[in-house]
Amino acid sequence: MLILLGLAAIALLVWTFRPQPVAVQVAQVTHGSFQQMIEEDGKTRVRERYVVSAPLMGKLQRITLKAGDRIQQDQVVATILPSAPALLDLRSVAELTERVSAAVAQQARAAVTVARAQAALEKTRADLNRAQKLAASRFISPAQLEQSELEVKLSAKELEAAQYAARAAQHNVATARAAPLQSKNGADASTATGKTWQIIPPVAGKVLKVLQESESVVTMGTPLLEIGNPEDQEIVVDVLTSDATLIKPGDAVQIMGGDQAARLQGQVRQVEPSAFTKVSALGVEEQRVNVIVDLISPAQQWQTLGNGYRVETRIIVFNTADAVTVPVSALFRKDGQWMVFVFTEGRARLRKVNISRQGVGEAMVTSGLQSGERVVVYPGDRLADGSRVTVR
Numbered sequence: 001m002l003i004l005l006g007l008a009a010i011a012l013l014v015w016t017f018r019p020q021p022v023a024v025q026v027a028q029v030t031h032g033s034f035q036q037m038i039e040e041d042g043k044t045r046v047r048e049r050y051v052v053s054a055p056l057m058g059k060l061q062r063i064t065l066k067a068g069d070r071i072q073q074d075q076v077v078a079t080i081l082p083s084a085p086a087l088l089d090l091r092s093v094a095e096l097t098e099r100v101s102a103a104v105a106q107q108a109r110a111a112v113t114v115a116r117a118q119a120a121l122e123k124t125r126a127d128l129n130r131a132q133k134l135a136a137s138r139f140i141s142p143a144q145l146e147q148s149e150l151e152v153k154l155s156a157k158e159l160e161a162a163q164y165a166a167r168a169a170q171h172n173v174a175t176a177r178a179a180p181l182q183s184k185n186g187a188d189a190s191t192a193t194g195k196t197w198q199i200i201p202p203v204a205g206k207v208l209k210v211l212q213e214s215e216s217v218v219t220m221g222t223p224l225l226e227i228g229n230p231e232d233q234e235i236v237v238d239v240l241t242s243d244a245t246l247i248k249p250g251d252a253v254q255i256m257g258g259d260q261a262a263r264l265q266g267q268v269r270q271v272e273p274s275a276f277t278k279v280s281a282l283g284v285e286e287q288r289v290n291v292i293v294d295l296i297s298p299a300q301q302w303q304t305l306g307n308g309y310r311v312e313t314r315i316i317v318f319n320t321a322d323a324v325t326v327p328v329s330a331l332f333r334k335d336g337q338w339m340v341f342v343f344t345e346g347r348a349r350l351r352k353v354n355i356s357r358q359g360v361g362e363a364m365v366t367s368g369l370q371s372g373e374r375v376v377v378y379p380g381d382r383l384a385d386g387s388r389v390t391v392r
Contacts, residue, residue: 021346021388021389021390022348022380022382022383022387022388022389022390023389023390023391023392024341024343024348024376024377024379024383024389024390024391024392025376025377025378025391025392026343026374026375026376026377026391027326027327027329027330027374027375027377028372028373028374028375029324029325029326029365029369029370029371029372029373029374029375030324030325030371031322031323031324031325031371032321032323032325033319033320033321033323034318034319034320034323034325034357034359034362034364035316035318035319035359035360036246036316036317036318036319036357036358036359036364037254037314037315037316037317037359037360038239038243038246038247038314038315038317039312039313039314039360040237040238040239040243040313040315041237041310041311041312041313042235042236042237042238042255042293042310042311042312042313043235043236043308043309043310043311044233044234044235044236044257044305044306044307044308044309044311045233045234045235045236045307045308046208046228046229046230046232046233046307047228047229047232047233047234048203048228048229048232049208049226049227049228050201050202050203050205050226050227050228051211051223051225051226052077052078052199052201052202052223052224052225052226052227053221053222053223053224054078054080054199054218054219054220054221054222054224055080055197055199055220056080056197056220057083057217057218057219057220058080058081058082058083058197058217058218059080059081059082059083059084059215059216059217059218060078060079060080060212060215060216060217060218060222060224061078061079061080061081061215062213062214062215063077063078063210063212063213063224063225065077065207065210065225066207066210067207067208067209067210068206068207069206069207070204070205070206070207071201071204071205071206071207071227072204073200073201073202073203073204074200075200075201076198076199076200077199077200077201077224077225078198078199078224078225079196079197079198079199080196080197080199080218081195081196081197082195083217088180093180096176096179096180097180099176099179100173100176100177100180102176103169103172103173103175103176103177104173106169106172106173107166107169107170107172107173109169110162110165110166110168110169111166113162113165113166114159114162114163114165114166116162117155117158117159117161117162117163118159120155120158120159121152121155121156121158121159123155124148124151124152124154124155125152125155127148127151128148128149128151128152131144131145131148132145132148199224201225201227203227205227205228205229206227206228206229206230207225207226207227208226208227208228208230208307209225209226210224210225211223211224211225211226212224212225228307230306230307231299231303233295233302233305233307234269234292234293234294234295235253235255235266235292235293235294235295235311235313236290236291236292236293237290237291237293237313237315238276238278238288238289238290238291239288239289239291239315240286240287240288241275241287241288241289244271244275244289244291246317246318247268247271247291247315247317248268248271248317249268249269249270249271250267250268251267251268251315251316251317252265252266252267252315252316252319253265253266253267253268253293253313253314253315253316254266254313254314254316255293255295255297255311255312255313255314256311256312256313257302257305257309257310257311257312264295264297264301264302265295265296265297266293266294266295266296266297266313267293267294267296268291268292268293268294268315269292269293269294270291270292271289271290271291271292272289272290272291272292274289275287275288275289276288276289291315293313293315314360318357318359320364323364323365324364324365324366324369324370324371325359325362325363325364325365326340326353326362326363326365326369326375327361327362327363327375327377328358328359328361328362328363329361329377329378330375330376330377330378330379331353331355331363332379337352338352338353338354338355339351339352339353340353340368340369340375340376341375341376341379341383342369342373342374342375342376343373343374343375343376343389343391346388346389346390347386347387347388347389348376348379348383348384348385348386348387348389349385349386350384350385351368351369352368353365353367353368353369354366354367354368376389
């Protein structure tokens with residue numbers, strides 16, 4: 001009995017501490033169609049957008065248009081009035097007042113100069129009359145007569161110059177008196193000048209965005225409205241430059257946006273030649289490039305998509321109906337090679353495989369696996385070549 005009890009205890013210990021099979025999940029290697037896709041988020045945008053800007057500086061009247069309003073090409077979308085004069089402090093008012101006094105004094109000086117020039121002209125004319133009489137009696141030489149005539153011409157020119165200076169002084173007085181003018185409460189700049197500037201859009205369409213709605217003073221070039229045709233849209237997808245090398249114009253695109261049950265169809269029109277740097281959510285700098293996609297589905301299927309809407313895209317870069325595929329979750333790297341664990345007779349056998357392309361959840365196998373074989377998915381660290389396994 002003691003021997004039997006000892007043997008039973010030993011058998012219990014052996015059974016308790018014997019290696020247990022590793023529980024794994026398996027998937028089948030299949031043969032059929034395979035698609036290699038690049039999944040990225042994109043956004044819609046109106047193909048042709050126009051930004052209406054202020055052509056000059058002035059006071060912008062409040063824009064009554066709202067986003068979504070339809071406008072005609074000859075419709076007035078905004079009105080600009082002349083800007084009101086700036087407010088002045090006491091020191092500036094005093095300086096401008098003194099400038100008015102100085103301008104008035106300059107005007108008086110110019111008037112005196114005109115009077116002096118007028119008197120000088122009258123004197124030279126009188127001298128010329130006397131010289132002409134004396135020259136007729138041969139009391140003076142012809143050269144003296146010519147000198148008197150020249151002095152009359154010079155005096156006339158000096159009088160003309162003095163008159164121009166007087167006119168300039170008059171305008172300077174008007175300018176100096178206009179400088180201290182200030183705007184009055186409730187005064188409309190267009191009432192005084194009678195001038196307004198009406199802004200007309202370059203094309204007809206819909207208002208996409210009102211950039212400056214409230215009444216304010218704007219400078220030249222200030223953006224006011226963004227207009228376009230929402231019925232003519234495209235999709236912009238920024239992809240990694242490593243993925244962009246696989247994309248070519250004409251590739252089919254599956255688009256999910258708005259109603260997720262409806263899958264829209266698109267086609268790659270252009271891969272932009274210049275890339276840009278973008279920081280990912282993890283803080284990693286990535287080189288990306290924009291891919292432009294045209295919507296080829298009927299317009300009524302994507303009418304709910306507006307400008308700047310987020311969509312999910314799948315760009316199909318490879319498609320075949322004859323391929324052996326294996327789940328990507330079964331693959332792992334070892335010594336620089338792709339490896340899988342093949343489930344055979346309750347054990348996991350390590351095998352090297354060659355992968356040509358990877359898609360969404362599947363990879364295309366060129367050698368190492370046959371259709372119908374089962375592989376371990378999500379293999380853990382406990383697995384080794386020949387390990388006993390059990391399927392969960």
